[in-house]
Amino acid sequence: MTATPILQLRGIDKSFGPVQVLHDVAFDVHPGEVTALVGDNGAGKSTLVKCIGGIHPIDGGTYRFEGEQVQVHSPRDAAAMGVEIVYQDLALCDNLDIVQNMFLGREKRRGLVLDDATMEEMAAKTLEGLSVRTVKSIRQQVSSLSGGQRQTVAIAKAVLWNSKVVILDEPTAALGVAQTAQVLELVRRLADNGLAVVLISHNMNDVFAVSDRIAALYLGRMAAQVRTSDVTHSQVVELITSGRSGDLGLAHTNGATA
Amino acid sequence: MTAAVASEKPEMPDSSGAPKKDGAAAAASLRSAARTYVERVRGGELGALPAVLGLIVLCAFFAALRPVFLSELNFANLLTQGAGSIAIAMGLVFVLLLGEIDLSAGYASGVCAAVLAILLTDNGWPWYGAAAAAILTGTVIGLVLGLLVAKVGIPSFVVTLAAFLGFQGIVLMLLKEGTNISIRDQTILAVANSNLSPALGWVLLAVSVAAYGAIQFRQDRNRRRRGLVTVPLSLLAVRVGGLAALGAVAVHLLNQERSRNIIVDSLKGVPIVVPVIAVLLVAGTFLLQRTSFGLHIYAVGGNAEAARRAGINVAAIRVSAFVICSSLAAVGGIIAASRGNSVDPNTGGSNVLLLAVGAAVIGGTSLFGGRGRIVDAVLGGMVVAVIQNGMGLMGYSSGVKYAVTGSVLLVAAGVDALSRRRAVQR
Ligand SMILES: Nc1ncnc2c1ncn2[C@@H]1O[C@H](COP(=O)(O)OP(=O)(O)OP(=O)(O)O)[C@@H](O)[C@H]1O
Numbered sequence: 001m002t003a004t005p006i007l008q009l010r011g012i013d014k015s016f017g018p019v020q021v022l023h024d025v026a027f028d029v030h031p032g033e034v035t036a037l038v039g040d041n042g043a044g045k046s047t048l049v050k051c052i053g054g055i056h057p058i059d060g061g062t063y064r065f066e067g068e069q070v071q072v073h074s075p076r077d078a079a080a081m082g083v084e085i086v087y088q089d090l091a092l093c094d095n096l097d098i099v100q101n102m103f104l105g106r107e108k109r110r111g112l113v114l115d116d117a118t119m120e121e122m123a124a125k126t127l128e129g130l131s132v133r134t135v136k137s138i139r140q141q142v143s144s145l146s147g148g149q150r151q152t153v154a155i156a157k158a159v160l161w162n163s164k165v166v167i168l169d170e171p172t173a174a175l176g177v178a179q180t181a182q183v184l185e186l187v188r189r190l191a192d193n194g195l196a197v198v199l200i201s202h203n204m205n206d207v208f209a210v211s212d213r214i215a216a217l218y219l220g221r222m223a224a225q226v227r228t229s230d231v232t233h234s235q236v237v238e239l240i241t242s243g244r245s246g247d248l249g250l251a252h253t254n255g256a257t258a
Numbered sequence: 259m260t261a262a263v264a265s266e267k268p269e270m271p272d273s274s275g276a277p278k279k280d281g282a283a284a285a286a287s288l289r290s291a292a293r294t295y296v297e298r299v300r301g302g303e304l305g306a307l308p309a310v311l312g313l314i315v316l317c318a319f320f321a322a323l324r325p326v327f328l329s330e331l332n333f334a335n336l337l338t339q340g341a342g343s344i345a346i347a348m349g350l351v352f353v354l355l356l357g358e359i360d361l362s363a364g365y366a367s368g369v370c371a372a373v374l375a376i377l378l379t380d381n382g383w384p385w386y387g388a389a390a391a392a393i394l395t396g397t398v399i400g401l402v403l404g405l406l407v408a409k410v411g412i413p414s415f416v417v418t419l420a421a422f423l424g425f426q427g428i429v430l431m432l433l434k435e436g437t438n439i440s441i442r443d444q445t446i447l448a449v450a451n452s453n454l455s456p457a458l459g460w461v462l463l464a465v466s467v468a469a470y471g472a473i474q475f476r477q478d479r480n481r482r483r484r485g486l487v488t489v490p491l492s493l494l495a496v497r498v499g500g501l502a503a504l505g506a507v508a509v510h511l512l513n514q515e516r517s518r519n520i521i522v523d524s525l526k527g528v529p530i531v532v533p534v535i536a537v538l539l540v541a542g543t544f545l546l547q548r549t550s551f552g553l554h555i556y557a558v559g560g561n562a563e564a565a566r567r568a569g570i571n572v573a574a575i576r577v578s579a580f581v582i583c584s585s586l587a588a589v590g591g592i593i594a595a596s597r598g599n600s601v602d603p604n605t606g607g608s609n610v611l612l613l614a615v616g617a618a619v620i621g622g623t624s625l626f627g628g629r630g631r632i633v634d635a636v637l638g639g640m641v642v643a644v645i646q647n648g649m650g651l652m653g654y655s656s657g658v659k660y661a662v663t664g665s666v667l668l669v670a671a672g673v674d675a676l677s678r679r680r681a682v683q684r
């Protein structure tokens with residue numbers, strides 16, 4: 001591991017009631033790179049991401065951001081550091097328009113009054129920067145958008161804030177071929193611009209196409225975090241399905257991470 | 259929320275004849291704005307349309323059967339009759355926007371009216387002190403209800419159903435098992451019983467239209483300068499002109515002499531409740547449409563989890579909606595006390611809540627949360643008042659009036675459910 005990670009998690013535990021979902025998870029995210037987070041359904045990927053984003057409090061372990069240990073108690077804390085998350089279920093408000101969704105919770109104001117003009121300008125610029133041309137009007141209600149358009153709005157919302165870390169939870173799961181390619185291209189572009197990007201995906205082709213590193217979760221444990229160029233498709237699939245592959249991955253005793 | 263319309267090229271190929279070009283372009287942009295509106299309605303965003311149509315149909319119906327319906331006296335009556343439940347309905351809009359309900363708003367207004375009457379008449383407080391205490395009572399009620407819903411997590415239906423019963427009891431206790439306290443304070447009585455002088459009516463209308471126009475055009479100029487999508491200027495002109503025209507007709511009618519016996523007493527001018535409701539309307543609209551707080555109300559009503567992830571304090575938003583609702587119910591209670599010249603155990607009781615919920619829903623506020631505006635309460639409140647008033651003129655018993663109003667509420671809720679389904683299906 002050459003560059004210092006911008007986000008560094010160690011020993012993260014997380015339980016929901018009696019069910020422990022994350023066990024002693026270590027996870028590094030580097031600026032300028034795409035880190036793919038893979039794992040089977042229910043492995044704990046979304047849970048890990050929600051812990052990073054302050055949606056779920058962590059039970060134990062350390063959370064370092066830019067080298068400093070931090071406490072993230074709420075989505076606001078994460079956003080304040082520059083961590084933005086595009087959730088699997090998108091979390092957009094159907095009854096609000098695109099601009100309102102993009103700025104939700106962080107509206108631009110002039111005194112008491114919403115500064116709609118400025119927000120509209122910024123939103124338009126961001127969407128343009130993402131080469132989004134498919135929406136008719138940025139004052140359109142989100143309920144009237146297609147799945148791909150919603151995804152784009154959610155991503156635009158995340159990159160609007162000059163964020164440092166952008167985490168995308170299965171952004172292409174609901175998309176067609178062309179739109180998937182667009183989103184992946186976007187993911188790559190964000191990383192090339194120096195952002196740290198985390199991409200959760202079940203599609204190995206996508207993972208190998210854009211990622212620099214791969215982190216594999218297996219039953220709530222981090223099986224391995226490796227450079228994409230150092231592994232093959234089948235090794236990653238093995239890590240996902242059995243937690244180990246050759247000398248990579250978890251020891252039989254379910255011990256420490258690699 | 260602002261009625262921004264998708265930009266369509268204002269110039270149409272068929273805009274012939276150079277001298278008429280401006281007019282043609284304006285007409286074309288108006289036409290395209292109208293088309294966008296029709297599309298929105300088709301897509302299930304009915305907004306105020308059913309209420310406005312209903313109002314026109316009902317007025318025509320009653321006017322045809324009972325010409326006295328159109329008399330100036332009846333017009334003024336209509337406004338003062340509707341004002342109390344409109345104020346309560348305005349508060350309910352905040353709670354309905356969250357997808358919650360407040361069944362206790364009617365009796366909350368009764369409790370606040372009782373507090374007002376006791377302080378004014380029994381304790382001799384000045385009107386402003388008593389009115390402030392009544393509104394503060396509403397605020398505290400809302401705070402308690404809101405905390406029970408948002409912090410304890412009891413469904414609002416249950417909390418406010420319990421409060422509905424409880425407040426009914428509190429009113430009885432405050433009024434010593436049903437005595438009636440009359441209101442003698444001239445200022446409070448004036449709210450629902452007196453009128454502005456004709457001149458003052460005109461001045462207020464002129465000021466309101468000028469302010470509305472100035473705000474609209476300044477906003478438009480700002481957006482134009484920054485190259486953002488704007489509503490066609492002609493549409494702005496239609497809006498401002500429409501407000502001015504409607505207002506002028508109303509003020510003119512209300513300024514006519516409507517006393518049956520001029521020698522005894524002159525009766526003319528805009529009822530004071532009209533500017534009171536107008537102020538609440540402007541303040542509520544500003545709060546909901548132009549501030550972060552308002553946006554967060556819509557967000558929580560639309561998708562509470564998304565709001566939470568956006569860092570919005572969902573519980574605080576919920577509590578404040580109940581606080582606003584009960585505080586406005588208190589205002590409704592004050593208006594009712596003024597109109598009845600007294601407070602009795604029935605103030606805020608019987609059909610008050612049903613009429614207020616009906617007003618909000620008939621006006622276009624969704625029972626599913628996330629959709630609605632303050633003006634809905636006014637439009638829907640007028641529909642309800644017209645039904646009550648018109649059927650009264652036709653000599654129907656209150657039984658029939660209740661049944662019809664109940665049916666109208668059901669129809670409005672049906673329209674709400676169907677238009678929502680339509681919006682979801684797309
Ligand atoms: N709020 C919650 N309460 C209880 N259990 C939960 C909660 N959220 C997730 N879990 C459990 O945690 C485990 C991991 O879920 P998670 O959503 O993180 O999986 P995932 O890796 O994102 O899966 P997928 O690929 O299907 O999205 C699952 O067994 C799930 O049932």
Ligand SMILES: [Mg+2]
Pocket residue numbers: 045046047088169
């Ligand atoms: Mg997931």
